Amino acid sequence: MRSYIVFLLLFSIKVAGKAFCRVRLEWVREADEPWAGLRVIALLNHTSLFEPVFLAAVPNRLLWQLATHGVLPLADKTAARPILGRLFLLITKHVVPVTRERDDTWEEVLRQVRDPEAVLLILPEGRMMRRTGLDREGNPMTVRGGIADILRAMPDGRLFVAYSGGLHHIQAPGERFPRPFRRAWLGAEVVDIEEYRGALGGSECAESFKAAVIEDMTRRRDTYCYRTR
Numbered sequence: 250m251r252s253y254i255v256f257l258l259l260f261s262i263k264v265a266g267k268a269f270c271r272v273r274l275e276w277v278r279e280a281d282e283p284w285a286g287l288r289v290i291a292l293l294n295h296t297s298l299f300e301p302v303f304l305a306a307v308p309n310r311l312l313w314q315l316a317t318h319g320v321l322p323l324a325d326k327t328a329a330r331p332i333l334g335r336l337f338l339l340i341t342k343h344v345v346p347v348t349r350e351r352d353d354t355w356e357e358v359l360r361q362v363r364d365p366e367a368v369l370l371i372l373p374e375g376r377m378m379r380r381t382g383l384d385r386e387g388n389p390m391t392v393r394g395g396i397a398d399i400l401r402a403m404p405d406g407r408l409f410v411a412y413s414g415g416l417h418h419i420q421a422p423g424e425r426f427p428r429p430f431r432r433a434w435l436g437a438e439v440v441d442i443e444e445y446r447g448a449l450g451g452s453e454c455a456e457s458f459k460a461a462v463i464e465d466m467t468r469r470r471d472t473y474c475y476r477t478r
Contacts, residue, residue, distance in 0.1 A: 251342065256316035258339050259304060263312065266305030270419065272433045274306035277412065277473050280439040284308055287368055288406030288442060289399055293392075293466065294474035295372045297416035298333055299427055301340070303435050315341045320361045320369045322347045322395070324376070325354075341370060349375070355395070359402050369399055373466055377422050378415075385422070392466040397459040401451055403442050410466075412436035412473040436473045 266272065276283065284307075292300065304312070319341030328334045328346040338344050343361050347354040362369050373396040376384045384390055400408070414434030420427035446452070449461040 252316045255319075255339055255342060256313055258336075259312040259316060260309065262301045263304040263307070263309075266302035269427075269429050270302045270305065270431060270433050272303060272305045272435060274435050274437060276438065277436045278438040283409075283437070283439045284311055286407045287311070287314070287409050287439075288362075288403050289396075290368065290370045290409045290411065291373050291396060291466070292371075292411045292413060293373060293470040294378070294413040294415060295374050295376070295390075296378045296413060297420050297422065298327070298377070299416055299420045300413065302416075302419070302433060303411070303413070306435055314368050315370065318342055318364065318366045318368050320345065320358065320367050322355070322358045322369075322371060324349075343367075355398075359398060362399060362402050369403075371396060371399065378417075379423070380417055380421050392463045392470070394459040394463060396466060397455075397462040400442060400446055400462065401455065401458065406442050408440040408442050408445060410438050410440060410469060412470065414474065 292303075320343045321337070321341040322345050323337055325346040325348055327337060328344075330337075345354060345358050345361065347358060358369075361367055373392045374390050375393045375395065376390075378390050379385060381387070382390070412435065414436070416433060418428065419431050419433065446458075449458055449465060451458045
């Protein structure tokens with residue numbers, strides 16, 4: 250029953266997103282059957298809690314995959330929000346509230362993704378960019394190492410890297426009401442996880458692999474998220 254509820258919610262967000270925002274999806278690198286075999290979906294350049302509007306650009310088959318096998322690590326502070334928190338707790342099949350520490354909440358995420366049919370949705374930066382270009386604490390936006398843990402845990406499949414052009418012009422952190430009928434840009438590419446892991450030394454030291462992933466994801470973000478749109 251939960252799967253059907255989640256799918257209906259995602260489909261409703263997709264329909265609302267199409268009416269609310271004109272999302273343009275651009276493939277930064279072409280791929281055969283780009284929506285097939287996805288195991289990890291990573292959205293870079295996290296700028297707003299209104300990023301579900303990007304669902305307007307994805308096919309219904311992906312919505313169903315998220316509804317039946319999706320896993321979302323959700324910041325416990327976001328999960329505790331009275332309205333948006335409840336909404337995000339229904340955005341995938343399994344939503345795991347996590348802290349900023351490497352504790353049992355993160356171990357639960359890793360346990361969930363070992364399911365051979367699981368597809369993980371993750372925001373590698375782990376927090377939102379404010380209008381200053383910095384996070385809430387005034388620190389530069391960096392990619393965190395959790396994405397590397399996930400990629401080491403996934404034996405195969407494909408990584409979908411989504412590049413947000415930013416949504417501050419629609420709703421920035423701290424703003425109560427969004428501004429509708431604006432354009433939004435989303436870049437995307439698909440990467441084979443096994444090949445990616447091999448290219449960055451995933452079979453070697455976990456810490457060196459994590460550093461390589463952080464460097465690579467940062468390079469990809471800075472190359473594609475801030476391009477002319």
